[in-house]
Amino acid sequence: MAEKESTVYIVDVGASMGSVHNGREISDLDFAMTYIWDKITSTVALDRKTATLGVIGLRTDGTANELEDEESFEHISVLQEISKCVIVSPSSCIVYPKLFSILLPDLKQLRSSIVLSNTDKGDAISAIVIAIQMITKYCKKLKYRRKIVLVTDGQGPLDADPDSVTEITNKIKQDNMELVIVGVDFDDAEFGFKEEDKDPQKAKNEQTFAELVESCDGIIGTLQQAVEELGMPRLKTTRPVHSYRGWLTLGDPEEYDSAACIDVERYPRTMVRRPMGASRFVQRQDPANGSTQSTGTLVNDGDLAMPDTEGNDLAGVKNSRTYQVLDEGAPGGKRDVDRDDLAKGYEYGRTAVHISESDENVTKLETKSSLDIIGFIPWANYDRFMSMTVSSILIAQRTNSKAVMAFSSLIHALFELETYAVARLVTKDDKPPVIVLLAPSIEVDYECLLDVQIPFNEDVRSYKFPPLDRVVTVSGKVIKEHRNLPNDALISAMSKYVDQMDLSSFGRDDDGNPSEYMPMSETFSPVLHRIDQAVRWRAVHPTEPIPPPYEILVRYSNPPEDLVNQSKKRLEKLIAAADVKK
Numbered sequence: 001m002a003e004k005e006s007t008v009y010i011v012d013v014g015a016s017m018g019s020v021h022n023g024r025e026i027s028d029l030d031f032a033m034t035y036i037w038d039k040i041t042s043t044v045a046l047d048r049k050t051a052t053l054g055v056i057g058l059r060t061d062g063t064a065n066e067l068e069d070e071e072s073f074e075h076i077s078v079l080q081e082i083s084k085c086v087i088v089s090p091s092s093c094i095v096y097p098k099l100f101s102i103l104l105p106d107l108k109q110l111r112s113s114i115v116l117s118n119t120d121k122g123d124a125i126s127a128i129v130i131a132i133q134m135i136t137k138y139c140k141k142l143k144y145r146r147k148i149v150l151v152t153d154g155q156g157p158l159d160a161d162p163d164s165v166t167e168i169t170n171k172i173k174q175d176n177m178e179l180v181i182v183g184v185d186f187d188d189a190e191f192g193f194k195e196e197d198k199d200p201q202k203a204k205n206e207q208t209f210a211e212l213v214e215s216c217d218g219i220i221g222t223l224q225q226a227v228e229e230l231g232m233p234r235l236k237t238t239r240p241v242h243s244y245r246g247w248l249t250l251g252d253p254e255e256y257d258s259a260a261c262i263d264v265e266r267y268p269r270t271m272v273r274r275p276m277g278a279s280r281f282v283q284r285q286d287p288a289n290g291s292t293q294s295t296g297t298l299v300n301d302g303d304l305a306m307p308d309t310e311g312n313d314l315a316g317v318k319n320s321r322t323y324q325v326l327d328e329g330a331p332g333g334k335r336d337v338d339r340d341d342l343a344k345g346y347e348y349g350r351t352a353v354h355i356s357e358s359d360e361n362v363t364k365l366e367t368k369s370s371l372d373i374i375g376f377i378p379w380a381n382y383d384r385f386m387s388m389t390v391s392s393i394l395i396a397q398r399t400n401s402k403a404v405m406a407f408s409s410l411i412h413a414l415f416e417l418e419t420y421a422v423a424r425l426v427t428k429d430d431k432p433p434v435i436v437l438l439a440p441s442i443e444v445d446y447e448c449l450l451d452v453q454i455p456f457n458e459d460v461r462s463y464k465f466p467p468l469d470r471v472v473t474v475s476g477k478v479i480k481e482h483r484n485l486p487n488d489a490l491i492s493a494m495s496k497y498v499d500q501m502d503l504s505s506f507g508r509d510d511d512g513n514p515s516e517y518m519p520m521s522e523t524f525s526p527v528l529h530r531i532d533q534a535v536r537w538r539a540v541h542p543t544e545p546i547p548p549p550y551e552i553l554v555r556y557s558n559p560p561e562d563l564v565n566q567s568k569k570r571l572e573k574l575i576a577a578a579d580v581k582k
Helices: 028-045 107-113 124-139 162-174 200-215 223-229 357-363 401-416 488-500 526-540 561-566 568-578
Strands: 005-012 051-058 076-083 145-152 177-183 219-222 244-250 260-268 279-283 314-316 323-326 334-337 345-348 351-354 370-378 392-396 419-426 434-442 447-454
Touching: 005 028, 005 076, 005 124, 028 051, 028 145, 028 223, 028 526, 051 124, 076 107, 076 124, 107 526, 124 145, 124 162, 124 177, 124 200, 162 177, 162 200, 177 200, 177 223, 200 219, 219 223, 260 401, 392 401, 401 419, 401 434, 401 447, 419 447, 488 568, 561 568
Parallel strands: 005 051, 005 145, 145 177, 177 219, 244 370
Antiparallel strands: 051 076, 244 260, 260 392, 279 314, 323 334, 345 351, 370 419, 392 447, 419 434, 434 447
């Protein structure tokens, strides 16, 4: 089960947040909300019942909190109690249902509540106290990951009484809360930002915030860095689910006592992650008077309908299928038949061979769940194109010490002999068997076998193409020099150009040394994260244009400009050697 989380966001909406600074085209509040909305919509998109959040407005015109009778807690408003959120965006007939699976208060109402105020009164320290109280009341003594995020420009007054700050710090530590303060144009030496001509009051407040964060082991940073980091896609962790659990055998244990049987477990190592899917919806109409219905239940046959939410007028599309056969006596020459009247047939030449349901087991191969080694091949004899699927990882049963020792012996034997094992795999009873290649992998902290599916004879496509290094005439004569064959000058020019465009060492590490330009850890799926970005933006900005893709998603769409410029002369020589006319 995923870890429970409870986060409270404190948003500074004071009058000073309406200013525009440092060349930005939007106000400080809009700049701050770029960060806040991204965090909130990311929480909603997780589709987890254990992820909750609340929102507090700081320096609001009014006061709405449980301690509002005390003067120090004025101009602080709880805009949303800690709860799960819902995003309702019925502005399009293509809707992403994942964002609708958490049925809670409409975030459009929250968005309308976060507006610039006409006052600068309101104590941020007191707002943190309110956030602590909200989390304590909601989480009680249960195990939660508790977090408070304050976004402010540091312009408002602070009640930094040492005794109060110490009490707040002790409470944060005692309840294992995490305090994060993100400041608009706060100085940050690590990020390399320092605001010139800073207001003395703001500088003093920044120092107070820094001391508070340091005392409770929190985090403080500048908003500019936080917004820039939003472009870094967040990877979703997945719980490992085994695809096979049983014996790995070498030999037949039913016939030979010398056969080896090792208890193993198989898990995915790589798997394609698909983007969120879309469902189609239409305007929901009342059959009686044509008015929009307000109900939000499932339609017939379990089709998806939109939740009962104000302003929601969409209904799920119901799919239906009919079956027809040719019948000259029926209207239109076709007659509808029920699905239950259909029979399965296999195409055989120009006819169909009928096999009844009672005889269907004839077409199925009865198998038992197993993983049997059937042979070994040297590394050098395996061709890369033989790998057909994503890879999986095979480990010994973790609670079986004998299996761990035996499995480790097999891995080291394969590694020392530079050999792969070939095995027959049936993941579940009556599943079709597949052939997999088992490759040893020995790391510092673990050992395993990596497996990929390899083809049967019918799966291989052997196509023949003309050779690239010679021309064979109709009479069988072999020609080594021809206008369609590359000469030595062209081969040399191409080789030098390829070497010049090498990406393996074009990047630079933190110390400025050559490194890989395109590491796997920084290569993200553009389609997956672009759809996620667009959906989260449209959820809270139904009419505004969707922003361009994050820079990291398009960074590797083209070769680096510096490398292209460095290789320009090599390219010109290659063009000349190839005698390119256009």
